[in-house]
Amino acid sequence: MAYTLRNQKVIRPPAGKRYVHRQMALIVGTSFAQGDTVTTTTASGLVSIPSPGRLVAVNYGQFDTTQYTARAVATSGALTVKAETTAGVQIFTDADLSSVPTRPVPVGTTAVDEGRAASAATDAFSGGFPVRGGVYASIASGTEAEVIYVDFFFRLCTWVHVDLIAQSGADGTGAVTRTIPLQGAGVLAALALDFQNMPVTTDVVIKADTTDGPTLFTSTSSNTDLAPSLLGGIGADEAAAASAATDGTECGNAFMRGLYIDVAQADIYTGENEKIVCEFWIDD
Numbered sequence: 305m306a307y308t309l310r311n312q313k314v315i316r317p318p319a320g321k322r323y324v325h326r327q328m329a330l331i332v333g334t335s336f337a338q339g340d341t342v343t344t345t346t347a348s349g350l351v352s353i354p355s356p357g358r359l360v361a362v363n364y365g366q367f368d369t370t371q372y373t374a375r376a377v378a379t380s381g382a383l384t385v386k387a388e389t390t391a392g393v394q395i396f397t398d399a400d401l402s403s404v405p406t407r408p409v410p411v412g413t414t415a416v417d418e419g420r421a422a423s424a425a426t427d428a429f430s431g432g433f434p435v436r437g438g439v440y441a442s443i444a445s446g447t448e449a450e451v452i453y454v455d456f457f458f459r460l461c462t463w464v465h466v467d468l469i470a471q472s473g474a475d476g477t478g479a480v481t482r483t484i485p486l487q488g489a490g491v492l493a494a495l496a497l498d499f500q501n502m503p504v505t506t507d508v509v510i511k512a513d514t515t516d517g518p519t520l521f522t523s524t525s526s527n528t529d530l531a532p533s534l535l536g537g538i539g540a541d542e543a544a545a546a547s548a549a550t551d552g553t554e555c556g557n558a559f560m561r562g563l564y565i566d567v568a569q570a571d572i573y574t575g576e577n578e579k580i581v582c583e584f585w586i587d588d
Contacts, residue, residue, distance in 0.1 A: 312467075312484070317355040317460035326351040326438075326456045332381065332446035337390055340442070345381075348390070348442040351456060356463035356585060358432030358494065359385075359439060362396060362411055364454040365404030375404050375453075381446035383454065387435045390442070393531060395433040401443075401452065408457060415534035418557075420523045426546040428539030428553035432459060434494040434532035434585045461493065462486065464584040468508075468565060470572045476503050478570040478578075481515070486562040490588030492520055493555045497530040498581035505569040508580065512559035515566070520557045525569075532583065555587070 330347040337348040364383060365375025378401040386392040396411055398404075412431040415423035423429055441454055464486075470478025492510070499506060504527050511517040521535060537557055539547035547553050563584065571578045 312482075313465040314484075314486070315355055315463045317357070317462065322460045323360075324353055324357075324458050324460060326353065326458070328441055328454045328456070330441065330443050330452045330454065332443055332450045332452070333448045337440060337442070340390060344448040345446050346442065346444055347446065347452070348440065350389070350438060350440050352438035353435070353458050353460065355460050356434075356436045357458040357460040358430070358434050358585060359395065359456060360410060360432035360459050361408040361457040362454065363405055363408040364398070364452060365401070366451060367453060375406060377402050377404050378450050378452055379447040381450070381452065382444045383452065384442050384444065385454075386440045387433065387532070388437055389440050392440060395435070395439070401446075408455065413534060415536045416521075416530070418519065418521055418535075418537045420521070420526070420530070423534075423536035425549035426538050427536030428547060428556050429534045429536035430491075430493040430555035430587070432534070434496070434534070436463070459587075462490065462586040462588050464563075464582075464586065466565070466582045468567050468580040468582060469578070470567065470570045473572055475571040476505055476569060478567075478572040480567045480570070482565045483514075484563040484565070484584075486559070486586065486588060488588060489558065489560050490586050491555050492535055492557040492559065492563065492584060493587050494532055494534050494585035495521065495530070496532040496583040497523065499527040499529055500581065501575065501578045502527040502570055502580060506580070507568040509566040509568075511564040511566070512557075513561050514564050517559070517564060520559070520563075532585070
């Protein structure tokens, strides 16, 4: 069956500031998240953001006097933060709220390098947790009536969704290419891959701009899904030496105009479900 619909979506942040702040008040003994059960030791809630982005910092605890003063500890409790909903991937946790930060804490998650391996000390990567629409937070084992305030700091990103579908060839030899025009320079900060009925031979290559552009990411002979992950690459310090664990690094997987994607050795689209779903979080 021929596939003719181009399934491609680009969501850009609204004009203005790229960083947004959201504050959640979790009152132990209540629940704001739909479907959660209320008990005397728990609380939950949801916050949303205007476009996909990355959670880059958190601060939490009870107020001393006003919402801008240093945070006070709770009597008890554990904080859990998940992407999007109560069913989302857990992206942050603090198991003991009897000790809390006194300043916003930068947060990050597992990164992969340009070859999909776990990033190393020499890899440069952007901080934060990739999310699509916001976060869910909950308190467990808390003290009834205590109020835990959680401040979330997000960096809004351009988000690209694209389905890659091979339309010709035989299973195991299917190929497809796609260009993602973004009308200017940017940085590929994070990505996710969902292989749907693809063989283990599948190759995915992402390049900057064109087919002969520099390779930013490669997934070779794999049909294993990749959860939203930061994307790194070998970094350089001020003397062009490979960056070390003590070096502060940001993502530098840059492009001038957009992205180019090349898929090889995939299965072709015959049963209406052979495809690779790609998501990209882009700073531009």
